[in-house]
Amino acid sequence: MSIDAIKTVAVLGAGTMGNGIAHVFARSGYKVILRDVERRFLDRGMEMIGKNLDREIKRRRLRRRRRELFLAGCSL
Numbered sequence: 001m002s003i004d005a006i007k008t009v010a011v012l013g014a015g016t017m018g019n020g021i022a023h024v025f026a027r028s029g030y031k032v033i034l035r036d037v038e039r040r041f042l043d044r045g046m047e048m049i050g051k052n053l054d055r056e057i058k059r060r061r062l063r064r065r066r067r068e069l070f071l072a073g074c075s076l
Protein backbone atom coordinates (compact mmCIF):
# COMPACT_ATOMS: atom_id res chain seq x y z
CA MET A 1 0.00 0.00 0.00
CA SER A 2 1.36 3.41 -0.95
CA ILE A 3 1.52 6.08 1.73
CA ASP A 4 -0.38 8.35 -0.68
CA ALA A 5 -3.37 6.05 -0.31
CA ILE A 6 -3.76 7.07 3.33
CA LYS A 7 -6.50 9.69 3.64
CA THR A 8 -7.68 9.16 7.20
CA VAL A 9 -5.70 8.77 10.41
CA ALA A 10 -6.92 7.76 13.86
CA VAL A 11 -5.31 9.29 16.95
CA LEU A 12 -5.86 7.49 20.25
CA GLY A 13 -5.74 9.90 23.19
CA ALA A 14 -6.68 13.59 22.90
CA GLY A 15 -4.18 14.87 25.48
CA THR A 16 -1.07 16.97 24.90
CA MET A 17 0.46 14.66 22.29
CA GLY A 18 -2.79 13.48 20.71
CA ASN A 19 -4.37 16.86 20.07
CA GLY A 20 -1.06 18.15 18.68
CA ILE A 21 -0.75 15.18 16.32
CA ALA A 22 -4.41 15.53 15.27
CA HIS A 23 -3.83 19.24 14.62
CA VAL A 24 -0.84 18.59 12.36
CA PHE A 25 -2.63 15.87 10.37
CA ALA A 26 -5.77 18.00 9.95
CA ARG A 27 -3.63 20.94 8.80
CA SER A 28 -1.99 18.60 6.27
CA GLY A 29 -5.35 17.67 4.74
CA TYR A 30 -6.02 14.32 6.37
CA LYS A 31 -9.34 13.37 7.86
CA VAL A 32 -8.67 12.70 11.54
CA ILE A 33 -10.56 10.41 13.88
CA LEU A 34 -9.74 11.37 17.46
CA ARG A 35 -10.58 8.97 20.26
CA ASP A 36 -10.29 9.05 24.03
CA VAL A 37 -11.79 7.22 26.97
CA GLU A 38 -14.18 10.02 28.01
CA ARG A 39 -16.05 12.69 26.10
CA ARG A 40 -14.66 15.45 28.31
CA PHE A 41 -11.09 14.59 27.25
CA LEU A 42 -12.13 14.80 23.59
CA ASP A 43 -13.86 18.14 24.19
CA ARG A 44 -10.73 19.48 25.87
CA GLY A 45 -8.55 18.19 23.02
CA MET A 46 -10.78 19.84 20.39
CA GLU A 47 -10.75 23.06 22.41
CA MET A 48 -6.95 22.99 22.37
CA ILE A 49 -6.87 22.39 18.61
CA GLY A 50 -9.21 25.37 18.16
CA LYS A 51 -7.00 27.57 20.34
CA ASN A 52 -3.88 26.51 18.48
CA LEU A 53 -5.54 27.25 15.13
CA ASP A 54 -6.53 30.68 16.53
CA ARG A 55 -2.90 31.29 17.42
CA GLU A 56 -1.89 30.46 13.84
CA ILE A 57 -4.52 32.91 12.53
CA LYS A 58 -3.18 35.62 14.85
CA ARG A 59 0.33 35.03 13.53
CA ARG A 60 -1.03 35.14 9.95
CA ARG A 61 -0.01 31.57 9.26
CA LEU A 62 -3.62 30.51 8.63
CA ARG A 63 -6.65 32.19 7.10
CA ARG A 64 -9.69 32.38 9.37
CA ARG A 65 -12.03 30.77 6.83
CA ARG A 66 -9.88 27.64 6.80
CA ARG A 67 -10.14 27.19 10.58
CA GLU A 68 -13.59 25.54 10.48
CA LEU A 69 -12.45 23.34 7.61
CA PHE A 70 -9.63 21.93 9.70
CA LEU A 71 -11.84 21.56 12.76
CA ALA A 72 -14.47 19.79 10.67
CA GLY A 73 -11.75 17.43 9.46
CA CYS A 74 -11.44 16.11 13.02
CA SER A 75 -14.26 13.79 13.97
CA LEU A 76 -14.75 12.34 17.44
Ligand SMILES: NC(=O)c1ccc[n+]([C@@H]2O[C@H](COP(=O)([O-])OP(=O)(O)OC[C@H]3O[C@@H](n4cnc5c(N)ncnc54)[C@H](O)[C@@H]3O)[C@@H](O)[C@H]2O)c1
Binds near residue numbers: 012
Ligand atom coordinates in the same frame (compact mmCIF):
# COMPACT_ATOMS: atom_id res chain seq x y z
N1 LIG B 1 3.72 15.32 26.40
C1 LIG B 1 4.96 15.10 25.92
O1 LIG B 1 5.78 16.05 25.73
C2 LIG B 1 5.41 13.71 25.53
C3 LIG B 1 6.63 13.55 24.87
C4 LIG B 1 7.04 12.28 24.47
C5 LIG B 1 6.23 11.19 24.74
N2 LIG B 1 5.05 11.35 25.41
C6 LIG B 1 4.23 10.15 25.65
O2 LIG B 1 3.05 10.25 24.87
C7 LIG B 1 1.97 9.64 25.58
C8 LIG B 1 0.84 10.65 25.79
O3 LIG B 1 1.33 11.76 26.52
P1 LIG B 1 0.49 13.08 26.75
O4 LIG B 1 1.41 14.09 27.30
O5 LIG B 1 -0.29 13.38 25.51
O6 LIG B 1 -0.49 12.58 27.92
P2 LIG B 1 -1.92 13.20 28.32
O7 LIG B 1 -2.18 12.71 29.70
O8 LIG B 1 -1.96 14.67 28.05
O9 LIG B 1 -2.93 12.52 27.31
C9 LIG B 1 -3.15 11.14 27.27
C10 LIG B 1 -4.61 10.94 26.84
O10 LIG B 1 -4.79 9.57 26.47
C11 LIG B 1 -6.06 9.16 26.91
N3 LIG B 1 -6.11 7.69 26.98
C12 LIG B 1 -5.61 6.87 27.92
N4 LIG B 1 -5.89 5.60 27.63
C13 LIG B 1 -6.57 5.62 26.45
C14 LIG B 1 -7.13 4.59 25.64
N5 LIG B 1 -7.07 3.30 25.96
N6 LIG B 1 -7.75 4.96 24.48
C15 LIG B 1 -7.83 6.26 24.14
N7 LIG B 1 -7.33 7.27 24.88
C16 LIG B 1 -6.70 6.94 26.03
C17 LIG B 1 -6.20 9.86 28.26
O11 LIG B 1 -7.54 9.92 28.68
C18 LIG B 1 -5.60 11.24 27.96
O12 LIG B 1 -6.59 12.16 27.48
C19 LIG B 1 2.56 9.14 26.90
O13 LIG B 1 2.91 7.80 26.72
C20 LIG B 1 3.78 10.00 27.08
O14 LIG B 1 4.76 9.36 27.88
C21 LIG B 1 4.62 12.60 25.78
